[in-house]
Amino acid sequence: MDETTVIEQLSNYKRIIARIKVLENYSVGAGITVSRLNQDDQLMELHRRLRGMPSYMYLSKREQELETAAHAYLDKYPSGIRAQLRAVPAGASDADDDKALRDLRAKIEKVIEARTGSKDGYEAVVERLSELQDLQAQRDQIDAALEALESYEPDYAKLLRAHYIDGRPWNESARELNVSRDVFYRWRKKAVSEYEKIAK
Structure with a gap:
């Protein structure tokens, strides 16, 4: 990760948050949204509970044959x-x-159809779900790096949030931090460098 990547990542933070909101509210049919699929996967929860039991206790004879195959x-x-x-x-x-x-x-196709409302749309739902999970991972990585930076250099984290995430010009950011222009640019360079080391 270099300085350009850090700046790009921080500058895109609000766009990531906005896209997450859009994806979370995307309807997949039957009143279910992508966020519900992401957070409340009931089939996987049931599978986790059943995994500890022998399959003959909950599968029919035909289902046991499918399992064997x-x-x-x-x-x-x-x-x-x-x-x-x-x-x-x-x-x-x-x-x-x-x-x-x-x-x-x-x-498996019936499960997909039940979740999406149509066989044709399941790939689009899976793509949106994957995109949502990727964006949430990016958001979490940025948040974790900024929190870590804030734990030992709070002014650097504040500068990065104000200048790159909130998009404020240097003079507004410097005023918020109560520093001169020279100090702002010196801190900016150090803040980006520290963030870069943390976020590798």
């Missing part, structure tokens, strides 16, 4: 629904396994 043909078990759908092979060497894999794909 999945274990035989899947080499990894991704957590995202889109990744799970991609992980299921299109076909199998055995006719029964082939049918089981098709059924498994159909069940």
Whole structure:
């Protein structure tokens, strides 16, 4: 990370926050928003609870057959629904396994359809959810770096917030910090350098 990247990252902070708000309110159908999918993934919570139990206690005979086929043909078990759908092979060497894999794909597609309201729109929802998670990670990284900087150089953190995040010109930022122009530019250079070291 260099000075230009630091300045760009801090200057984009408000845009990141605005985009997060837009994405959180994006409707995916049935009154569900992307933020709800992100925060309240009930299927994953149920899966976590069921994971500790033997599968014969909660799966039907047919579902146990699907589970057996999945274990035989899947080499990894991704957590995202889109990744799970991609992980299921299109076909199998055995006719029964082939049918089981098709059924498994159909069940995953039904979950996607139930969440999005349409089969066609699920990829758009997944993309928006991924973008939301990426932006939230960027926001959290900036917040954490500024908090860390504030813990040992509070004036530097205040300068970065005022000048880059809030977009105030140097004279307003300097007035807020009660420093001269020369001190402002000296601190700005040091603040960017310190932020750069923390945010690596």
